[in-house]
Structure formats: structure tokens, C-alpha cells
Amino acid sequence: MAQILFWLFIFLIFYIYFGYSFLILAISVFTNRKIIKSDKDYEPAVSILIAAYNEEKHIRAKLENTLCLDYPKNKIEIVVISDGSTDRTDSITREFAKDNILLYRVEGRVGKTEARNRAVKFAKGEIVVFSDATTIYDRLAVKKMVRNFSDPTVGAVSGRYYYLGSEKSTMSFANAFFWSYENFIKARQSRIKTLTGMSGCINSFRKALYEPLPPHIIEDLVEPLKILEKGYRIVFEPEALARETTTDNAKQEFKMRIRVITQGMVGLIYMRKLLNPFKFCFVSFQLISHKVLRWFIPLFLIGLFTVNTVIIRDNIFYLLFFCCQLLFYSAALLGLFLQKANRKLGLFGFPLYFCTLNFAALISMINLIKQKNIVGWETQR
Secondary structure, three states, X not given: OHHHHHHHHHHHHHHHHHHHHHHHHHHHHOOOOOOOOOOOOOOOOEXXXXXXXXXXXXXXXXXXXXXXXXXXXXXXXXXXXXXOOOOOHHHHHHOOHHHOEEEEEEOOOOXXXXXXXXXXXHOOOOEEEEEEOOOEEOOOHHHHHHHHHHOOOEEEEEEEEEEEOOOOOHHHHHHHXXXXXXXXXXXXXHHHOOOOOOOOOEEEEEHHHOOOOOOOOOHHHHHHHHHHHOOOEEEEEEEEEEEEEOOOOHHHHHHHHHHHHHHHHHHHHHOHHHHOOOOOHHHHHHHHHHHHHHHOHHHHHHHHHHHHHHOOOOOHHHHHHHXXXXXXXXXXXXXXXXXXXOOOOHHHHHHHHHHHHHHHHHHHHHHHHOOOOOOOOOOOO
């Protein structure tokens, strides 16, 4: 029985990290659901909403970047949503009033989702683009996203963002590599039929389809699911580029991941009807394979380590595998000690990043059981 469990855990972990991506790739080779784009330039009115909480370090660069976007100036509205900022975020934004950049201040620190709920009501654009204050867009990013809405079946579009790794941190390179993998998955999902989530810092949707969400629900997962529920498609636009700097230490990444994963779990429970494979076949397949099972990885890892200790004497393979597990987790711990000592991580950054993600998922499960909701956010970079 222990050996059966051992190989079951091996299979599940392999499927989540490799099998699912191989399967998506194979299906996409034979499927290409193209976007029906207009022959003429499609340039509807656009509202760009920039979420900000105490972003005085980044907001000026973000606004200057947004003003340089290649999109008709008479068709673009730029709004900074300040969620109760207590630093100079608001005053810096007001300096751009001459450029018709608006400040929408929300009192009471309501969280990103509720702040967006309120701001969308006042947005004038037919298409709403949502961005973070730390994200820098490519000059053509908005134009590339918006062109997909000429297809009436498209309800929302996610752009492609990539992280710039810090030269001093191998862990940041691991983070950047992980998101390159995520972008690959999104491109294949979109080619087959639809995404089930969007990049939080570069996404867009038809304002008419937007539904206000509870404050504790993560908007970049649940809002597209709401749009899917209405029968529209979510697509990935690989040419709509945005960049951010990665977190460069485990503490920053851990704190951010707990918030994102906890909100994601609550959000998926909120939209649990989409997990029905008989009614939402491809959507449920994605959500179970790429979300639910991934969140369960820490339990699978604990189970794998535990059963491995039981069968360690059965043959040499189980002994070697157990030693490999010990070495891997020891490398993660050593990476953590090196980071606290402000030393270079080297290859130890990769196991540290892996363990940070999965420990955050484990804590998120505990938060879910305790019904602990996380509403507020702050930049971890």
C-alpha cells in the first residue's frame, strides 16, 4: 500500500508540473481557435485603471510610461485608484492633472477588488484596462490587447508580463523562469479555447460585462470566470508586453503568495460551479489541473516524504530517492540561511523558491480552514 501511495504522489506531482503542460501543448498542435480581427483599426474608448497603495516610489514612472502609450489620446482615460494611500502617491498623481490623469481616492483601505469595483462604475471607456503601479507597459501594449475585442466572442484579454530578475538574487531568476512557464501555458490555453484567469497587472475587459466582486475575492481570477460564465472567451495576447522587477527574497515572495493563493482558493470556491466537467469541460479541466491540484502540492510532497520513510528499506531506489529529498530540502534551508546572511544564493535559490511557493500554499489552506480572508495588499518589491 505504501508503495502504491508513493507512485501516486510521484504521478500527481509530475502531472501538475510537466504532464499538464505537455498535454496542453499536444492539444494546441491540433487546435487553433483564431481571433476574428477587424481589417480596420479597432480603437474603442479605453479607461486605464491603475491600482495604488503607497506607491510614491513607482507612481511617477508609471504615469509617464502610460502617457507614452501608442493609442489615440482622445480615446484614452487614465485613472489612478488610490486605496487610502498615506504617502505622496496622491500628491504626485495630482501633478499630472494637466495631462488629464485623474485621481480616484478610496478611503478606508478597502482592498484592490473593492477599489476596482467602485472605480469601474465611473470609467468612461468601453474597454477597461487594469494595471498595477509597479508595472511598465510596452508602448503598443494597450493597442495589442484592444484589437482582440473586434471579435464579439471575446470578453476579456490578458497581456503577457515578464519579470526582470535581480542580478544579486538567483531566487528572482527562479521567479522569472516560473512566470515564463506560466505565459507558455496561457498561450496554449488561449489557442485551444480560452484562459481561466488573467495576469493581474495587465488585463482588459468589456466594461458592460464587469460584475462587482466581494472584497476578499481575487479579481484577476474570478472576474474572467464571471465573464466565461456569460459565454464569452478570455484570450491571451502575447504581444501586449509588460514588465516588473521580481521579489528578490523569500520573505517578500512568501507574504505575497499567501495573499494571492488564499484569495484564489476563496475565489474558486465562490465560482465552484465551473468545476463541473459535464457543463464546463475545458474550463473545469484547466481549473482542476492548473489551480486546485497545484494548491495541493504541499500535501503531496509531505505524503511523498512520509511514505518514502516507510519503504526506504524495500530497495536501493527508495533509499536513493529519500536521500535526494533530504538534499533538496536541505539546499532550500541553506539558501534561506545564505539569504539572511546577505550572501549569494547560487543554485540554492531554486529549491528555496520552490519551497517558498509550496509553504505559502500550505499556509493558505490553513487560512481557508480558519476562514481568514485577506483583503488589503501592498507592494512587495
